[in-house]
Amino acid sequence: MKRVQTLDGAFNDLMEASGLAQDERAINQALRNFTAAVGFDRFAYLNVRAGDARALSNYPADWQHTYLDNNYAAIDPVVTIAKRTMQPFVWSREENAGNVPETVRFFGEAADFGIRSGVSIPVRGGFGRTALLTLATDRPSADAEVRNSIHAITAVAFVHVHLNRLVRAPHSTMVVLTPRQSLCLSWASMGKTMDEIAELLGISERAVRFYVKGARDRLNATNTTHAVRLAVEQGLI
Incomplete structure (x- = not known):
């Protein structure tokens, strides 16, 4: 049986791999490895500012295009919770869809692409930016717990900073x-x-x-x- 690391135990590996990465592709692979190591199917790193969102993800391409083209970051309940709490949290379609038609429709579309639950770790960036790493699965509920919030936030901040540096450097x-x-x-x-x-x-x-x-x-x-x-x-x- 494949050994699955705990979330907290895998953050050091993620930071080490991100620190060694020489380009965005290597960061993407580090996130893929981290996601698989902790037993999730998908990941999405989202860098959000008012009216703008940039993503690095292994979500299905059609869902990525739909999400970005329709500016779904503005209505995504996970992004809303992240901005409000700025702490790691677990979410699911069943728990967070509520009764608002727009939200119900959003979660329904996401579920069609195998995104039904997950854990998200937000980091507040400067000047109104929010970076958010989400790990997602098609299971009805995500069996996950982030016991060390500081460690989790530091790891995501490290990825955020290093990715920004790599993206900007070639230009x-x-x-x-x-x-x-x-x-x-x-x-x-x-x-x-x-x-x-x-x-x-x-x-x-x-x-x-x-x-x-x-x-x-x-x-x-x-x-x-x-x-x-x-x-x-x-x-x-």
Whole structure:
């Protein structure tokens, strides 16, 4: 019988694979491996801003086109819950469809493509952005539990930051930050203090200050707030 990793136990593998990835295709494969390792069928990484959504997913192509072309991120109950709670959560068609016709129709369409339940892990990005990693299955309910929310959110934030860096790099001659520098600035953009970032990443506050200073130096920023603004403008976080 195939061994299925727990969600919490697989996050380290996901971060390691993402950190080694040299292109978006490698990130996609890392997410595929992570999804299979924890016993799910599908994954979707969604980067949402008002009126815009970008996805990296192994959902059926027809569903991806339908979702993006119709801007379903604006009505997707999973995205709505993610923005409201900003914590990992389990969802299902049966539990979350409700009685609103638009929502019932949405879940019905998703179920036609084998997406009936799952677990989602949101991360708040800077300037109104939300990154969301969803693992989905065609089972009526997802047998999953995220016991270590900080670990889960950190892993998704790591994927988010590293993917943004890889996507932007081929089209730009701008500054390149290390994954740790990008991750520290990303948390800073969410209002986290140095000691809070240290706790989230499991490193010392001194190390966080080192990474933030390195990012400031590379960006030629006068302070951390300035560094965050420059990093956002250049698509580094």
